[in-house]
Structures are given as C-alpha cells and as structure tokens.
Amino acid sequence: SQQGEEDPQALSIQEGENATMNCSYKTSINNLQWYRQNSGRGLVHLILIRSNEREKHSGRLRVTLDTSKKSSSLLITASRAADTASYFCATDAESGAGSYQLTFGKGTKLSVIP
C-alpha cells in the first residue's frame, strides 16, 4: 500500500518559476525522503528530513515537514528545463518486529517549459 500521497499528480510551469509539490502520509515516520526519477530511469535521492526537523535546504531545494499534519512539501526554486522529471516522497517507518520500510507515493510529474 502507498504510505505517501503526492499532490498534485502533474505540474507544468515555465522555466524560472518555482515548483511546489506536497506529500501526505498516514503513520509515524523516522524520516521522509524525496527522490527524482527521469523517465524510465532509476530514482535519485534528493534530500532527507528527519522527524525532528522542520525544514531543510539543499541548493535550489527546500523541504518542510509538519509531523502534526503528517505532511511535507518540496519547493524547487528558479526551475530549469532539466528539472523535468517525476518527484516522489518516501517515508521511512517501522513496520513491526524491528523492521522498517521505505514506502513511496505515486509521484508528481513536473514539466518545466523552456
């Protein structure tokens, strides 16, 4: 089952604009991660935010986490055509008996128009 749900499912913006993607999840987490996938390729890790953190930055990326609302957002500033990809949030959570799962949502497909 999907733990995270990204919103919107698809987003189309002009180059130079900011892109915001949201993720909601259902259970308590250890951390939340964002990944990027170019069409048909492997996923690439972008950023990890721990459950006790509220905001994190990496280059043009800004991630926020609100554990009380069980939600996160990914902001890409000054977008470029090369940012065109699908973006996934993934939650790292205990799955019982000392095990943990990294569970992905269905992703947001971002198109940046030059």
Next chain:
Amino acid sequence: DSGVTQTPKHLITATGQRVTLRCSPRSGDLSVYWYQQSLDQGLQFLIQYYNGEERAKGNILERFSAQQFPDLHSELNLSSLELGDSALYFCASSAIKGTEAFFGQGTRLTVV
C-alpha cells in the same frame, strides 16, 4: 552512477515462464530493497533484506521470491509469469536504517 548494479537491463519472456533478476548493492550496503513500478505508477515495495535476512515484506505475490546471498547480492525470482507482471523492477540499497537509498537503473520486464 549509484553504485547499484542490476542485470539484465531488459528481459522479454513468455507467459508461464520463470526469470531471475539480479542486484549487486553498493559496496558496504547491507540492506537491499526490491520495488516494482508499473506504467505511470508509483513504486510498490516488494521485499527488503538486511545482511542476508528478510526484514520486511510488502505486496509481493506468492509467485515471487527473493534472497540475499552471503556476498550481499540479491536475486528476485518471478515465476508463472503473467502479462500483468510486465513492469520495471528496481533494486535499491542502503547502508543502515534511516539513511538514503541508492537505486539501480532497473530491469524492464516484458511478458508476452
């Protein structure tokens, strides 16, 4: 290059057949995850191994099985294949709990 190697890259096989997908994790990573991605779908978690032991199981069909060997490479076995099993299968590895996962480039399985 993530350091995770998956073979083969592409596989075309007939319904009813059995295939084995192979994954070599990043050097030093003890955790291996397997995911299935169907067209325009998110990643479905199948199974996770840690240092040779199964640690978590997701939506993995009984026709599918996996193992992690002493050298830490992993194999995903898919049997009695159906058309609906056509998908991208990804392997990922991570060092320890709570850290980022590194993904291979995937095996594209087509069942005809």
